[in-house]
Amino acid sequence: MRETVALKLRIVGIVQGVGFRPFIYRLAVARGVGGYVVNLGGSDVEVYVEGERDSIVSFLRGLIEEKPPPARIEGVDLEVVEPRGFRSFSIRRSERRRGRRSIIPPDFGICVHCLAEIHSAGRFYKYPWNSCAWCGPRFSMMYDVPYDRDRTSMRAFPLCEECRRDYEDPYNIRRFHAQGISCKRCGPATRVFTADGRELVVDDPVEWAARRLEEGYIIAVKGVGGYHIAALASNDSVVAELRRRKGRPAKPFALMVRDCRIASRIVVIPRGACAVLSSAERPILLLPRRPGAPVSELVAPGLDKLGVMLPYTGFQALLLERMKDGFLIMTSGNRSGAPMCTSLECVIDELADIVDYIVDHERVIVHRVDDSVLRYTAGRLVFLRRSRGYAPAWIYSPFNIKESIAVGAELQNAGAVGFEDKIVPTQYIGDMDEPGQIEELERELNWLIRVYGLKPRVIAVDKHPFYRTRSLALRLAEKYGAEIVEVQHHHAHAASAMLEYNVANGETRVAITIDGAGYGEDGTIWGGEVLVVSYREFKRVGSLHSFPLPGGDRATLYPARALIGLLYSCGWRLEEVLQLLSSRNMLSPSVLPYGEAEARASYLQCSSSISTTSMGRTLDAAAVLLGVAERRSYEGEPAMRLEAAARGCGAVGFEAPVELKDGRFVVNTCALVEQVVDALDKHSTCSIAGGVQLALGRALGQIALNALRGTRLPAVVYVTGGASVNDYLVEGIREALGKEVEIRLQRKLPPGDGGIAVGQLAIASSRIDE
Numbered sequence: 001m002r003e004t005v006a007l008k009l010r011i012v013g014i015v016q017g018v019g020f021r022p023f024i025y026r027l028a029v030a031r032g033v034g035g036y037v038v039n040l041g042g043s044d045v046e047v048y049v050e051g052e053r054d055s056i057v058s059f060l061r062g063l064i065e066e067k068p069p070p071a072r073i074e075g076v077d078l079e080v081v082e083p084r085g086f087r088s089f090s091i092r093r094s095e096r097r098r099g100r101r102s103i104i105p106p107d108f109g110i111c112v113h114c115l116a117e118i119h120s121a122g123r124f125y126k127y128p129w130n131s132c133a134w135c136g137p138r139f140s141m142m143y144d145v146p147y148d149r150d151r152t153s154m155r156a157f158p159l160c161e162e163c164r165r166d167y168e169d170p171y172n173i174r175r176f177h178a179q180g181i182s183c184k185r186c187g188p189a190t191r192v193f194t195a196d197g198r199e200l201v202v203d204d205p206v207e208w209a210a211r212r213l214e215e216g217y218i219i220a221v222k223g224v225g226g227y228h229i230a231a232l233a234s235n236d237s238v239v240a241e242l243r244r245r246k247g248r249p250a251k252p253f254a255l256m257v258r259d260c261r262i263a264s265r266i267v268v269i270p271r272g273a274c275a276v277l278s279s280a281e282r283p284i285l286l287l288p289r290r291p292g293a294p295v296s297e298l299v300a301p302g303l304d305k306l307g308v309m310l311p312y313t314g315f316q317a318l319l320l321e322r323m324k325d326g327f328l329i330m331t332s333g334n335r336s337g338a339p340m341c342t343s344l345e346c347v348i349d350e351l352a353d354i355v356d357y358i359v360d361h362e363r364v365i366v367h368r369v370d371d372s373v374l375r376y377t378a379g380r381l382v383f384l385r386r387s388r389g390y391a392p393a394w395i396y397s398p399f400n401i402k403e404s405i406a407v408g409a410e411l412q413n414a415g416a417v418g419f420e421d422k423i424v425p426t427q428y429i430g431d432m433d434e435p436g437q438i439e440e441l442e443r444e445l446n447w448l449i450r451v452y453g454l455k456p457r458v459i460a461v462d463k464h465p466f467y468r469t470r471s472l473a474l475r476l477a478e479k480y481g482a483e484i485v486e487v488q489h490h491h492a493h494a495a496s497a498m499l500e501y502n503v504a505n506g507e508t509r510v511a512i513t514i515d516g517a518g519y520g521e522d523g524t525i526w527g528g529e530v531l532v533v534s535y536r537e538f539k540r541v542g543s544l545h546s547f548p549l550p551g552g553d554r555a556t557l558y559p560a561r562a563l564i565g566l567l568y569s570c571g572w573r574l575e576e577v578l579q580l581l582s583s584r585n586m587l588s589p590s591v592l593p594y595g596e597a598e599a600r601a602s603y604l605q606c607s608s609s610i611s612t613t614s615m616g617r618t619l620d621a622a623a624v625l626l627g628v629a630e631r632r633s634y635e636g637e638p639a640m641r642l643e644a645a646a647r648g649c650g651a652v653g654f655e656a657p658v659e660l661k662d663g664r665f666v667v668n669t670c671a672l673v674e675q676v677v678d679a680l681d682k683h684s685t686c687s688i689a690g691g692v693q694l695a696l697g698r699a700l701g702q703i704a705l706n707a708l709r710g711t712r713l714p715a716v717v718y719v720t721g722g723a724s725v726n727d728y729l730v731e732g733i734r735e736a737l738g739k740e741v742e743i744r745l746q747r748k749l750p751p752g753d754g755g756i757a758v759g760q761l762a763i764a765s766s767r768i769d770e
């Protein structure tokens with residue numbers, strides 16, 4: 001006798017807005033099982049299936065193996081229930097009742113099927129905003145959850161008759177109940193404007209834009225989560241003009257490239273990278289520049305890598321097909337430091353001096369979502385910026401998280417909200433000292449709190465007394481009646497890394513946290529720390545050598561000041577310092593605006609200046625001493641140049657000794673400086689640059705080993721902070737740790753301050769009593 005079984009499945013993950021219900025429907029019909037599928041409010045999917053045992057097993061296998069490409073199943077609750085006599089299968093109307101909270105779908109790049117339609121006859125031919133259940137914008141156009149067309153900015157575009165038919169046809173694999181679909185009859189129109197907002201009538205906006213770009217014009221192009229600025233990347237004078245207009249002397253520009261084949265002409269593509277570039281997430285990857293690549297040197301001055309991404313809208317794909325080079329600069333459409341524009345008004349107000357023309361479309365961008373950026377460190381991908389394609393997907397915590405908010409730090413910031421066993425980092429927001437950014441962070445956090453229906457009890461904030469996120473934390477605490485918990489910067493970095501690797505609450509680990517700056521427990525600036533750490537607390541067991549930063553922030557902009565501070569702390573006399581600076585051409589105004597006078601003043605300022613153990617400032621000092629950086633024109637520039645300068649040659653074997661001082665292990669950077677100065681005339685800049693970074697890494701690794709010695713802690717060291725993306729530092733740490741101790745880098749979250757909110761939440765949550 002044949003056995004009838006019935007199952008009730010509750011599926012959590014990215015299962016809404018990716019054609020999941022029609023997929024389930026077709027699968028059920030094909031396997032001959034009865035039942036229904038329904039979206040529960042909150043966006044979980046419930047599936048009831050009933051049929052012969054073999055059919056049900058086959059259905060379950062298909063569920064995993066044949067699911068739509070962008071779907072992510074995060075969890076399945078499976079319950080065996082009494083059969084109810086279902087013969088046929090149906091898609092039920094979405095229910096409003098609350099289910100488990102579910103992931104909000106991120107924005108996906110255009111799929112191969114939609115691209116193919118753009119190139120074939122029919123109503124999608126040359127339609128630049130074609131999308132389907134498997135691709136297209138999601139989060140960036142959502143006003144509310146669950147994800148249905150009338151809660152997105154596509155509600156302004158009622159479906160035409162044919163799109164309506166597709167939408168209602170369960171056999172239309174990619175359009176049935178696909179919320180974002182449109183065609184050239186019913187979808188957003190593409191329009192062209194002059195920079196001051198006069199509309200131009202053009203026949204074919206793609207063709208028109210391609211021609212203007214070839215002529216050297218600079219154009220703002222509306223994309224998914226904001227506007228790009230597009231310009232020729234192969235033409236020095238165009239790139240120089242763009243730099244002049246943007247007031248951006250050196251910060252690298254990202255490139256959009258037609259396909260992997262063209263990308264491989266300008267960068268070296270490691271195995272697997274093409275799949276990442278063409279994934280639904282379509283991130284920017286930083287890849288080694290190919291020697292002789294036809295890309296202007298001005299695109300990424302002084303760096304060995306280029307940021308490349310593939311087109312992720314139909315418009316971008318059509319545009320790149322028409323460009324002779326096959327690639328273009330596609331940089332964020334913003335004024336230097338300001339948020340990327342998401343509206344035509346913003347482009348006209350703020351970018352009129354930068355761009356010549358604007359190519360616009362009519363779909364409203366609800367959430368600004370910048371391009372995500374990843375690079376390879378120690379041979380594997382690491383996030384520099386987690387945004388489009390990834391945010392606001394959540395990550396799991398190994399322990400229960402109180403309903404809470406974390407506001408992050410200050411620069412390159414993102415926030416996060418937490419609940420249950422989940423933490424939802426916001427998309428990348430930006431620098432909090434730029435107008436509009438704090439407000440945007442506040443909006444995004446409040447939005448997540450609302451759509452997830454949270455009652456936050458805790459607001460986590462950095463210990464720094466002057467971060468702008470502090471006032472935001474105070475506002476949020478008042479609004480929600482929540483308690484503020486202060487979290488030390490590097491403790492949060494370490495916790496973020498530990499959470500990513502599922503370290504349980506109550507466990508203790510060793511972490512190396514290296515970055516530019518974080519407010520220390522002792523009121524000085526930390527940034528080269530070795531911590532013995534749990535979520536609840538930490539002990540600072542070691543650090544880099546501490547030195548004064550004459551002029552504070554000015555020492556960040558002018559790395560020669562950091563070098564002067566370092567030399568001062570190492571006991572160099574003023575005359576010795578001046579002589580070194582002079583011999584290395586560091587008294588010129590390109591390095592220190594007031595030359596020798598400024599050098600003298602800086603030296604005298606040292607005794608009263610704030611001091612730091614920052615890895616960033618230590619690398620800055622090395623970079624200026626080696627002549628690979630003069631000033632810092634963007635965050636991290638000297639350190640990035642130093643890393644780039646070390647490529648392709650053997651490193652000098654320097655040693656930075658570790659000493660026990662005031663109860664902690666301290667790296668003797670002074671001894672390292674002596675060796676470097678001595679090597680300046682004997683070795684190449686390249687080999688010295690590599691040697692310095694490796695030696696600093698080895699010294700920190702040595703301290704971590706010391707911290708592990710004699711304990712029962714697992715033989716694992718977490719390495720995090722913005723500087724932990726540096727290949728040479730990581731290699732140095734690895735050398736010191738040897739084979740016995742495992743090194744763990746952040747891979748799911750940015751190790752820089754974009755990932756810090758996650759650590760703040762974990763710490764705050766573990767500190768609050770039940």
Ligand SMILES: [Zn+2]
Pocket residue numbers: 110111112113114115130131132133134135136174
């Ligand atoms: Zn598609």
Ligand SMILES: [Zn+2]
Pocket residue numbers: 159160161162163164182183184185186187
């Ligand atoms: Zn239509």
